Amino acid sequence: RKEVEQDPGPFNVPEGATVAFNCTYSNSASQSFFWYRQDCRKEPKLLMSVYSSGNEDGRFTAQLNRASQYISLLIRDSKLSDSATYLCVLPLYNTDKLIFGTGTRLQVFP
Amino acid sequence: DTGVSQNPRHKITKRGQNVTFRCDPISEHNRLYWYRQTLGQGPEFLTYFQNEAQLEKSRLLSDRFSAERPKGSFSTLEIQRTEQGDSAMYLCASSFLGSSGANVLTFGAGSRLTVL
Numbered sequence: 001r002k003e004v005e006q007d008p009g010p011f012n013v014p015e016g017a018t019v020a021f022n023c024t025y026s027n028s029a030s031q032s033f034f035w036y037r038q039d040c041r042k043e044p045k046l047l048m049s050v051y052s053s054g055n056e057d058g059r060f061t062a063q064l065n066r067a068s069q070y071i072s073l074l075i076r077d078s079k080l081s082d083s084a085t086y087l088c089v090l091p092l093y094n095t096d097k098l099i100f101g102t103g104t105r106l107q108v109f110p
Numbered sequence: 111d112t113g114v115s116q117n118p119r120h121k122i123t124k125r126g127q128n129v130t131f132r133c134d135p136i137s138e139h140n141r142l143y144w145y146r147q148t149l150g151q152g153p154e155f156l157t158y159f160q161n162e163a164q165l166e167k168s169r170l171l172s173d174r175f176s177a178e179r180p181k182g183s184f185s186t187l188e189i190q191r192t193e194q195g196d197s198a199m200y201l202c203a204s205s206f207l208g209s210s211g212a213n214v215l216t217f218g219a220g221s222r223l224t225v226l
Contacts, residue, residue: 008150032212043201043217044153087152089215096141096213097166100152 003027006088006101013108017078021104023088024070033071034089035062038103044087047073078108114218116202122224123192131187131221135204142185143215144177145201153201159185160207192225199223 005024013019025033033050048055050062050071061074071090075082088101115134123129135142140161145153156175157167161182167175174192179185189196199222203215 004152006152034212034214036215043219044215045217046214049212049214091213095166096160096207097155097158098143098213098215099155100145102150102152 003092003099004088004090004101006104008102008104010105010107013078013106015078015080015108015110017108018074018076019078019106020072020074021086021106022070022072023101023104024068025088025090026069027090027093028066028069029093030090032091033062033064034098035071035073036087036089036100038085038087040084044100047086075106078106080108080110082106083108114202114204114216116200116218116221118221119219120222120224122226124226125194126191128188128190129192129223130189131200131202131223133185133187133202133204133218135184135202136206136216137183139204139206139216140182141205141207141213142179143203143205144185144187145203147199147201147220148197156187156200189223192223194225197223197225 035047036044037047038044055062059076063072085103085105087103117132143158144156147153159179174190177187199220201220203217
């Protein structure tokens with residue numbers, strides 16, 4: 001099993017839709033998780049950290065499910081500007097080696 | 111200090127040549143990471159430093175790759191005897207990892223390598 005797995009998509013959704021992505025991980029000892037956003041031909045940028053209790057920032061909600069070893073990202077009321085690739089990131093075992101998933105591509109259309 | 115700076119932004123070279131990329135991290139950051147990214151893939155870990163110490167190097171890297179961070183500030187990534195398969199975007203990121211808090215990476219814009 002890969003350390004971090006994501007559905008590459010693309011997810012094509014209309015404006016205003018709600019969309020959710022999952023990311024599964026194999027290292028059960030991971031303590032911190034992140035979602036990064038990457039626009040086409042740009043560098044990744046932090047979207048949000050994922051806490052055990054979940055994390056909400058405006059239209060974005062991140063959840064952690066330790067039992068099933070996945071994290072999720074929910075985007076409500078999708079905007080055209082949300083079109084990007086969403087990368088799941090976590091440290092490998094008990095190190096600071098941060099591993100990225102392949103990313104899930106989201107395309108929001110009018 | 112406006113963020114992580116990488117140079118050159120683009121490099122085109124012939125197979126067999128050596129190339130070197132430079133990364134200037136955010137000044138107060140003690141961690142520095144190098145990643146490689148190809149089209150349709152997420153960033154692939156290459157190596158990382160805490161201050162001047164190289165803590166880990168990916169087993170995927172051949173001996174043609176070497177990275178340094180001699181004074182714990184800027185870092186260089188050298189690729190010797192380049193191959194066409196080395197063509198990729200090379201991303202540098204830095205972070206500050208203290209006794210508490212999350213290890214949040216700030217990326218540079220990347221150095222795109224094309225090997226002909």
